[in-house]
Amino acid sequence: MRNQYGRLIVRTAAVALGLLLAVATVTSQAPAYRAPRTADGKPNFNGIWQALNTAYWDVEAHAAAPGPVLDLGASGAVPGGLGVVEGGPLPYKPEALAKKQQNYANRLKLDPEIKCYLPGVPRGVYMPFPFQIVQNQKYIMMIHEYAGAVRTIYMDDQTEAPADSWMGWSNGRWEGETLVVDTRGFNDQSWFDRAGNFHSDALHVVERFTARSPDTLTYEATIEDPSVFTRPWKMSMPLYRHVEKNAQLVEFRCVEFVEDLIYGHLRKQ
Amino acid sequence: MTAALLVPVLAQGPQAPSPTARVDKTTAPAKAWKLPRTPDGQPDLQGFWTNTTYTPLERPKNVTKEFYTREEAIEIAKKAAAVEGEETEPGTIADVHYDFTQFGLDRSQGGFALNLRTSLIVEPPDGRLPPLSAEGQKRAAERAAARKRMGAPTDAVQNQPLSVRCIIMDRAGPPMLPGAYNNNYQIVQTPGNVMILVEMIHHVRIIPLDGRPRLPSNVRQWMGSYTGRWEGDTLVVETTNFTDKTAFQGSSENMHLTERFTRVDETTVLYKFTVDDPATWTRPWSAELPMKRTIGPLFEHACHEANYGLANTLAGARAEEKKAAEAAAKK
Numbered sequence: 177m178r179n180q181y182g183r184l185i186v187r188t189a190a191v192a193l194g195l196l197l198a199v200a201t202v203t204s205q206a207p208a209y210r211a212p213r214t215a216d217g218k219p220n221f222n223g224i225w226q227a228l229n230t231a232y233w234d235v236e237a238h239a240a241a242p243g244p245v246l247d248l249g250a251s252g253a254v255p256g257g258l259g260v261v262e263g264g265p266l267p268y269k270p271e272a273l274a275k276k277q278q279n280y281a282n283r284l285k286l287d288p289e290i291k292c293y294l295p296g297v298p299r300g301v302y303m304p305f306p307f308q309i310v311q312n313q314k315y316i317m318m319i320h321e322y323a324g325a326v327r328t329i330y331m332d333d334q335t336e337a338p339a340d341s342w343m344g345w346s347n348g349r350w351e352g353e354t355l356v357v358d359t360r361g362f363n364d365q366s367w368f369d370r371a372g373n374f375h376s377d378a379l380h381v382v383e384r385f386t387a388r389s390p391d392t393l394t395y396e397a398t399i400e401d402p403s404v405f406t407r408p409w410k411m412s413m414p415l416y417r418h419v420e421k422n423a424q425l426v427e428f429r430c431v432e433f434v435e436d437l438i439y440g441h442l443r444k445q
Numbered sequence: 446m447t448a449a450l451l452v453p454v455l456a457q458g459p460q461a462p463s464p465t466a467r468v469d470k471t472t473a474p475a476k477a478w479k480l481p482r483t484p485d486g487q488p489d490l491q492g493f494w495t496n497t498t499y500t501p502l503e504r505p506k507n508v509t510k511e512f513y514t515r516e517e518a519i520e521i522a523k524k525a526a527a528v529e530g531e532e533t534e535p536g537t538i539a540d541v542h543y544d545f546t547q548f549g550l551d552r553s554q555g556g557f558a559l560n561l562r563t564s565l566i567v568e569p570p571d572g573r574l575p576p577l578s579a580e581g582q583k584r585a586a587e588r589a590a591a592r593k594r595m596g597a598p599t600d601a602v603q604n605q606p607l608s609v610r611c612i613i614m615d616r617a618g619p620p621m622l623p624g625a626y627n628n629n630y631q632i633v634q635t636p637g638n639v640m641i642l643v644e645m646i647h648h649v650r651i652i653p654l655d656g657r658p659r660l661p662s663n664v665r666q667w668m669g670s671y672t673g674r675w676e677g678d679t680l681v682v683e684t685t686n687f688t689d690k691t692a693f694q695g696s697s698e699n700m701h702l703t704e705r706f707t708r709v710d711e712t713t714v715l716y717k718f719t720v721d722d723p724a725t726w727t728r729p730w731s732a733e734l735p736m737k738r739t740i741g742p743l744f745e746h747a748c749h750e751a752n753y754g755l756a757n758t759l760a761g762a763r764a765e766e767k768k769a770a771e772a773a774a775k776k
Binding site for chain 2 (some may be wrong): 216292294310311312317324326328330333338341342365424429436438442
C-alpha cells in the first residue's frame with residue numbers, strides 16, 4: 177500500500193545510488209585494502225607468513241636445471257622461476273659478476289645456507305620456511321623457522337647499528353598502510369639465494385610490507401650496495417599467511433644436521 | 446680494576462614487599478605499585494630482563510636454613526665476584542685470550558637481584574633435588590656408560606657440550622637458568638602470544654595463549670612444545686615433547702615442565718618452575734628465581750656462524766695427537 181510504495185521508492189533510489197558509486201569506483205583506482213588494526217592503531221601484521229616462489233634458488237629468472245647433488249635426482253633439482261628482480265638481470269659491477277659466477281660454480285662449498293648459517297636479509301623472507309611476525313608498538317619481531325633466525329625491527333628508540341651482524345640492524349616506521357624497514361650494519365657473509373648472488377658489508381636494504389588482503393602482504397625490497405652493484409635494484413613478491421588451524425613454527429635447529437659436514441674432518445680417527 | 450669488580454650492582458630503587466619473592470628489600474619505604482597491563486589487559490611482562498644469580502640450584506651441604514640474612518647474601522656475592530675478578534688478573538690463565546671485563550659480562554658487572562634464598566630449589570623443602578626413581582638411576586647409569594663409549598670430549602664434535610656446539614644453552618631451557626655470563630632476555634607480548642627471546646644463540650619461544658593443543662607426541666623439540674594461559678596475574682606455561690638430548694638435570698624426554706611468570710614490582714618478574722618427571726625423580730620439584738630488569742637492546746649472537754673455538758679445540762687435539770705420535774715414532 178502506501179507504506180510499501182514509499183519503501184519501494186527509497187529502495188530504488190538506494191540501488192541507483194549504489195550503481196552510481198560502483199561505476200565511479202570501477203573507473204577510478206580500486207581502494208587500498210585496510211588491514212585490521214593493533215591497539216595502537218597500526219596495521220596488524222601479526223601472524224605466520226611465507227613466500228611461495230623460487231627466489232630462494234635464484235632471485236633472477238631461470239629455467240629448471242639439475243641440482244648440485246645429482247644423487248638427489250629430481251628431488252634436488254632446481255625448479256624454474258620467473259624471478260623476483262624487477263627490470264632484468266642484477267646490475268653487477270664486472271668484477272662482482274665474476275665473483276658471483278665463482279660463487280655459483282663452488283656453491284656446494286660456499287653457500288652459507290648449506291652450513292645452517294643465518295640467512296641475512298632479504299633471503300630470510302623468501303626461504304622455503306614460514307616466519308612469524310610478533311608486533312607490538314615498540315618492536316616488530318620477525319622470527320624465522322629456518323635456523324631460528326631473529327630480526328628485531330625497532331619502531332622506537334632507534335639507533336645506528338652498533339656492530340655488523342648477519343641479520344643487520346633494522347629501524348622501522350609506518351607510512352600509512354606500509355611498514356617501511358631500513359636495515360644496515362650487515363656483514364658480508366650471507367647470500368641472496370642458492371645461486372651465489374651476494375653482497376658486501378656496505379649492503380643497505382629498504383623493505384616495504386603492505387597488506388593487500390586479509391591473508392596476503394605485498395613485499396618489496398630495494399637493495400643498495402655500491403661495492404657490488406652499479407645501481408640499486410628492487411625485488412617484489414606476495415607473502416601468504418598460514419591460515420591452517422594452530423599454525424606454528426616448528427623447530428629447524430639445523431646446526432646438528434651440519435656438524436659432520438663442517439667438523440667431520442677433525443674427528444679422531 | 447679488581448676493586449671495581451668486587452661490588453655487585455644491587456637491585457635499585459624502592460620495591461613493593463613481596464613475601465613469595467624474598468627479593469632484597471631496600472631500606473626505603475615501599476611505594477604503592479600498580480601492576481602495569483598491556484592494551485589487551487595482560488599483566489605486562491615486557492622489556493629486557495636478566496636472571497643472573499649467585500644462588501646455586503641446590504642448597505650447599507653445610508647450610509640448613511632457607512634464607513640468608515641480607516649481610517650474608519652480600520658477602521657471598523662479593524666473594525664470588527672476587528673469584529671472577531681474580532680470573533682477569535694479568536698473569537692468570539684467563540689473561541691469555543680475553544679481558545673478562547670486556548668480553549662476557551661476568552655476573553658482577555650486570556644488575557642482578559640479590560636473592561636471599563640459599564638455593565633456587567624451593568620444593569622439596571630441603572632445597573635439594575629429590576631422590577632418583579629406580580628408572581632414573583638406571584637411565585643415569587646408561588647415559589654415563591654411553592658417554593664413556595663416546596671417548597674423550599675432543600674426539601668428535603658430538604662429544605662436546607651442547608652449548609659449545611651452539612645448539613642450545615641452559616639460559617633457554619626451558620626451564621630458563623642463568624649461566625656465568627649474559628643472561629639477557631627480551632619479552633614482547635601481543636594479544637595472542639608471549640614471545641621470549643634469549644640473547645644467547647637467539648633462542649625464541651613464541652608461547653600461544655589461545656588454548657591450542659601441544660604438538661603430537663611423536664614431534665619432539667629441543668625446547669619442547671609449549672602453551673600458555675593466564676591464571677589471575679600469573680602466566681602459566683606448560684611444556685612437554687622434549688627430546689632425550691637436553692636431559693635437564695638428568696630428566697627424561699617425558700618431563701612435564703610448568704613455568705610461572707609473575708610481575709611482582711617495577712623491576713622484577715618472579716620466575717618459578719616445577720619439574721614433574723616420575724621417570725626420573727620420586728616426586729616433582731620446584732625452583733624459583735627473580736628476573737631483574739636490565740638495559741636493552743639485545744644483540745645478535747651468531748654462535749654457530751662464528752664458532753672458531755670449537756673448530757680450534759678439535760684441531761688442537763688432533764695436532765697434539767700428531768705431535769705425540771711423531772715423538773713416539775722417533776724413540
